[in-house]
Amino acid sequence: MTDYIPVSGVVACHICPRRYYFERAEEHEESPRYTVCKQVSAHLGELLEPESVWQEILCILPDAPPETRDFFDECIAACRETAWQTPVQTDLAVESDRLGIRGRVDKVFPDNTFAVTRSSAAPKAGAYGTDRLRVACYTACLTETLGRPVAGGYVEYVANGVCRFVEPQPRDRREMVRAIRAAKRVIAGDLPPRPIRAPCDGCPHFERCMAGPRRLSDLF
Numbered sequence: 001m002t003d004y005i006p007v008s009g010v011v012a013c014h015i016c017p018r019r020y021y022f023e024r025a026e027e028h029e030e031s032p033r034y035t036v037c038k039q040v041s042a043h044l045g046e047l048l049e050p051e052s053v054w055q056e057i058l059c060i061l062p063d064a065p066p067e068t069r070d071f072f073d074e075c076i077a078a079c080r081e082t083a084w085q086t087p088v089q090t091d092l093a094v095e096s097d098r099l100g101i102r103g104r105v106d107k108v109f110p111d112n113t114f115a116v117t118r119s120s121a122a123p124k125a126g127a128y129g130t131d132r133l134r135v136a137c138y139t140a141c142l143t144e145t146l147g148r149p150v151a152g153g154y155v156e157y158v159a160n161g162v163c164r165f166v167e168p169q170p171r172d173r174r175e176m177v178r179a180i181r182a183a184k185r186v187i188a189g190d191l192p193p194r195p196i197r198a199p200c201d202g203c204p205h206f207e208r209c210m211a212g213p214r215r216l217s218d219l220f
Helices: 007-015 017-023 032-041 050-060 067-079 129-146 170-187 206-211
Strands: 089-096 101-108 114-118 153-157 162-166
Touching: 007 017, 007 101, 007 129, 007 170, 017 170, 017 206, 032 050, 032 067, 032 101, 032 114, 050 067, 089 129, 101 129, 114 129, 129 153, 129 162, 129 170
Parallel strands: 114 153
Antiparallel strands: 089 101, 101 114, 153 162
C-alpha cells in the first residue's frame, strides 16, 4: 500500500471531516508550545539541564516569542515532579498496511509500550478522546511494525508533568475505523456532510463551509 493516511488526518476527521477537507493540502506550522514540549520530552528520563534544553529550543525556534521561556520554565518545574521512563527509540516511523495509516511515535519503551507528546494541559482524569484515538492508531501501527502485540501507550502532558497510560478499548477502535473511513472519502474527493455537533466556533472555514465549496467538475 502506498497511499497511507497520516494519523494526524485520522484525528482531524474525527474532529470534523469538513475541516480536514478544506485543510488537507495546507502546511501547518508547529506551535511554540509544541516545540517546547517536544524538546523537554526528549530529555525526560535523564538529568534535566534547563539551560541546555533551552538552547536546543532556540536552535529549533530562533524567533520564539518572549512568553515561550515562561512556558518552558513551567514545563521543567512540572516534569521534575514525575518519574519518567527512558525510551529505547524516539521518533519511530510506523505504519499499518491493514488500516492504511502511518505516523511517527515519539517514544518506544523496552516493554513495547510507547508515548505520544502533547502540548495541551492534562484533563482531570484519563486522556482526551482525541488522544485516546491517537493511541489507538499508534498501537495498531506499532503492532504491525514490530510484529508483536502492543498493549497501549502513554500520553505525556508535558505542560503539567503528567503521564497517563491508555489501553485502547473497542469504542476507541470504532472511532478510529470511522475516522479512517471518513478520511478515505475526503482523499477520494468527496465533500463530507457537516457533523451535527460540528465545532464551528472559531473555525476559519465557517463561511466557506456554510456556502459549500465548488468543485472543478461543477464548472462544466
